[in-house]
Amino acid sequence: MRKLKALLLVVALVVCCMATACGKKDGDGKIKIGVVNNPPSESGYREANVKDMEAVFSAENGYELKTFYSKVNDEQLQAAKGFITDGVDYLLISAAETTGWDDVLKKAKDAGVKVYIFDRKIEVDQSLYEAAVISDMAKEGETAVNWLLAQNLPEYKVIHIQGAMGSDAQVGRTGALDAQFASGKMKKIVQQTAGWDEAEAKKIVETVINSGEDFNVIYAENDGMARGAVAALDEAGITHGVDGKVVVIGFDCNKWALRELLAGKWNYDGQCSPFQAKIISDLIKSGKAPSQKIIINEEKGFDAKTITENDINTYGLGD
Amino acid sequence: MKITGKKLFRNGFGQLTIPLIAIALLAVFNLIRDPGFFSIGIAHNSDGNAVLSGNIISIINGASELAILAIGMTLVTAACGGQDISVGAAAAIAGSVFVKVLKSASSINGGTVLLAFLLSCIVAMLFGAFNGTLVAVFKIQPMIATLILYTCGRSIAYWINGGATPTISNPILSAIGGFIPGIPLPTPVIIVVVMAILFKLLFHFTSLELFTQSVGINGAAARLNGINPMFIKLLSFVLLGACVSAAGCIGVSRLGLINHETLLLDVEMDAILAVAIGGNSLGGGRFKIIGSILGAYIIQTLTITLYAMKVSSTDVKAYKAIVIVLLVVIGSPVVKQRFTKFVRRLSENRKKVSAKGAE
Numbered sequence: 001m002r003k004l005k006a007l008l009l010v011v012a013l014v015v016c017c018m019a020t021a022c023g024k025k026d027g028d029g030k031i032k033i034g035v036v037n038n039p040p041s042e043s044g045y046r047e048a049n050v051k052d053m054e055a056v057f058s059a060e061n062g063y064e065l066k067t068f069y070s071k072v073n074d075e076q077l078q079a080a081k082g083f084i085t086d087g088v089d090y091l092l093i094s095a096a097e098t099t100g101w102d103d104v105l106k107k108a109k110d111a112g113v114k115v116y117i118f119d120r121k122i123e124v125d126q127s128l129y130e131a132a133v134i135s136d137m138a139k140e141g142e143t144a145v146n147w148l149l150a151q152n153l154p155e156y157k158v159i160h161i162q163g164a165m166g167s168d169a170q171v172g173r174t175g176a177l178d179a180q181f182a183s184g185k186m187k188k189i190v191q192q193t194a195g196w197d198e199a200e201a202k203k204i205v206e207t208v209i210n211s212g213e214d215f216n217v218i219y220a221e222n223d224g225m226a227r228g229a230v231a232a233l234d235e236a237g238i239t240h241g242v243d244g245k246v247v248v249i250g251f252d253c254n255k256w257a258l259r260e261l262l263a264g265k266w267n268y269d270g271q272c273s274p275f276q277a278k279i280i281s282d283l284i285k286s287g288k289a290p291s292q293k294i295i296i297n298e299e300k301g302f303d304a305k306t307i308t309e310n311d312i313n314t315y316g317l318g319d
Numbered sequence: 320m321k322i323t324g325k326k327l328f329r330n331g332f333g334q335l336t337i338p339l340i341a342i343a344l345l346a347v348f349n350l351i352r353d354p355g356f357f358s359i360g361i362a363h364n365s366d367g368n369a370v371l372s373g374n375i376i377s378i379i380n381g382a383s384e385l386a387i388l389a390i391g392m393t394l395v396t397a398a399c400g401g402q403d404i405s406v407g408a409a410a411a412i413a414g415s416v417f418v419k420v421l422k423s424a425s426s427i428n429g430g431t432v433l434l435a436f437l438l439s440c441i442v443a444m445l446f447g448a449f450n451g452t453l454v455a456v457f458k459i460q461p462m463i464a465t466l467i468l469y470t471c472g473r474s475i476a477y478w479i480n481g482g483a484t485p486t487i488s489n490p491i492l493s494a495i496g497g498f499i500p501g502i503p504l505p506t507p508v509i510i511v512v513v514m515a516i517l518f519k520l521l522f523h524f525t526s527l528e529l530f531t532q533s534v535g536i537n538g539a540a541a542r543l544n545g546i547n548p549m550f551i552k553l554l555s556f557v558l559l560g561a562c563v564s565a566a567g568c569i570g571v572s573r574l575g576l577i578n579h580e581t582l583l584l585d586v587e588m589d590a591i592l593a594v595a596i597g598g599n600s601l602g603g604g605r606f607k608i609i610g611s612i613l614g615a616y617i618i619q620t621l622t623i624t625l626y627a628m629k630v631s632s633t634d635v636k637a638y639k640a641i642v643i644v645l646l647v648v649i650g651s652p653v654v655k656q657r658f659t660k661f662v663r664r665l666s667e668n669r670k671k672v673s674a675k676g677a678e
Contacts, residue, residue, distance in 0.1 A: 041477035041579070044484050165633050192632040197581040198574050200632075203381055207626040210374045212355075224484055224578055231574050234365040235497060236372060256486040256576075318484065 030064040031284065033057050034083030035092045036076050039069040044254050048317040049119065049274035056277035073097040080104045084111050090284060094119040105129060118276040120168065131283065131290040133276040135297050137172020143301045144249055144270045145176040148217065151247065156186035156217055159208055161201045161229060162193040163221040173221045173251060189215045194225050201228030209236045217247045223257035226250030226266065241265040242304050253302065255316030261304040262312065271299045271315060334598035337650040338613040341596065345620050356627065364498060371503045374623055382619035383507035384566040384583060387514050389593035389611035391562030396594050397535045398555040399454055400603030401461025406563050407586040408472020411579045413443040413567035415479035418487055418577045427489045440564040447560025448553065455552035476579035486576045496572030507569050514565065518608055531555065535603030589618050596646050
């Protein structure tokens with residue numbers, strides 16, 4: 001009797017599995033998306049990125065979304081394999097590291113899963129993915145530096161506070177300014193990395209102030225470090241922002257940073273757009289293969305003189 | 320007079336010899352490099368208050384969090400013979416609680432700030448008690464026990480506020496992290512002084528100092544003498560928790576922003592170094608709080624010196640490491656022993672020579 005019961009259970013289980021499996025194949029018309037991303041706790045950027053993904057690939061928009069968040073590449077690889085086995089239609093990846101993805105992407109291709117890469121490039125053959133929707137960090141730097149040049153300051157004495165050395169954002173945002181230093185158009189007072197650390201940025205600026213050296217531009221590679229730098233200026237009573245002595249430039253467009261812009265305390269904030277979901281969703285819904293492999297996410301820069309409350313609500317990250 | 324001079328030469332300032340020599344060397348080095356390095360001026364900050372400015376102020380101001388953490392770390396080191404490596408992560412949690420309470424308050428006034436600090440203090444002390452329990456009750460090595468919170472602390476800090484860098488702006492906060500109107504000295508420096516005095520009073524009115532030392536030197540012997548080693552160790556971690564919360568709240572108040580990933584990043588290593596440079600044995604036992612505070616200022620002086628020399632900050636850590644290795648090696652028992660032997664031999668030789676001369 002017990003054996004019979006057990007057997008019945010097993011049969012029921014198998015039937016159930018088959019039913020769900022069949023259900024998966026026929027589907028309820030929803031497109032299955034597997035997203036492998038970095039964890040939202042990483043930064044304000046990532047938080048907005050994750051929220052945007054969840055909003056765009058929602059059930060109302062006809063998607064079935066599965067997500068996995070980790071900053072460990074191996075865990076991401078495992079999760080991607082898991083999604084392929086689960087039979088997702090599309091795999092969206094923002095990799096923790098740029099290497100080691102060949103095998104998984106080949107597996108995806110064999111299984112007929114289409115891959116989109118977002119936010120960060122992966123070093124694999126372009127045939128392995130549909131398209132990469134990424135930010136051009138170098139362009140962010142160029143936009144900011146061009147804006148700075150357009151201000152026509154009589155001289156440019158720059159304190160350059162860099163992010164964690166070697167990160168995409170640091171390399172990209174440093175490049176354009178380095179070119180200006182090399183050409184002699186701008187003078188490098190100090191170029192130091194604070195490793196995205198606000199307090200460290202404050203110390204760097206404090207040291208320059210104490211040395212008595214003159215400067216009139218602070219180019220910080222993210223908002224937090226710009227805030228640290230500004231704190232040092234405030235303590236020394238040096239004016240900054242619109243009509244101030246020192247021009248303050250930040251990046252990332254956190255809402256609080258854009259509010260500083262609106263208040264005229266900073267001068268410029270460069271966007272690093274985390275909103276790739278819409279672009280990818282449009283590509284998927286169009287049903288055609290993208291015309292190019294690398295799609296650059298258009299990014300703006302905001303000037304304190306022209307920014308509006310509306311911009312803050314549309315483009316600002318966090319709260 | 321001659322005898323005291325000789326005595327001073329042989330014994331120095333005891334435990335404080337190395338930190339004092341280090342400070343003197345750094346001062347001389349900086350004076351040669353830039354005679355104006357230590358000049359102090361008066362500036363008017365953007366609120367219009369007259370405040371002191373200059374490298375010395377930057378150093379003692381910037382080292383405040385480190386100095387406060389070093390005080391607590393000294394106690395833990397002395398009692399347990401090991402170090403807490405989770406102070407940075409715990410400070411991020413304490414700072415997050417501080418911000419969370421202030422953000423949920425309808426208006427920010429003196430009362431809510433105090434409440435926020437007390438709550439963050441309680442949370443930090445609870446985490447301290449957690450670490451302390453692992454160490455004192457379960458006899459896990461302090462570094463291993465605190466590795467747990469070191470690993471997960473910053474994630475916990477993230478959960479508390481959700482957002483990555485919540486900001487909060489208020490005059491009371493800028494008074495805590497910057498300057499109180501009318502007082503030209505940075506508030507964090509004043510807080511360090513107050514903390515140091517509080518600990519001094521604690522040691523003066525209780526037997527905590529003696530008990531901690533005896534537990535650190537020999538726990539079993541301490542127990543035979545009626546001291547509860549478990550309680551003393553636990554207490555040291557809880558007191559460190561209070562220090563952690565103070566440091567975290569200062570860090571948050573400075574910029575009106577909490578970034579759980581970068582708040583007091585890598586501070587645990589500096590705090591342990593401050594204890595070591597201060598001449599305290601990392602194996603537990605005798606300790607001097609003032610040594611650790613000096614250690615914190617030395618580390619900060621080093622950093623600011625390197626920044627002032629425009630050493631690329633990627634290299635700063637390497638240069639810092641070289642100086643610190645030198646300090647720690649000079650302060651090590653082996654070198655000390657050799658040095659005393661060398662001094663003794665010198666004086667003996669001199670005696671012999673003078674004796675010969677007399678003949």
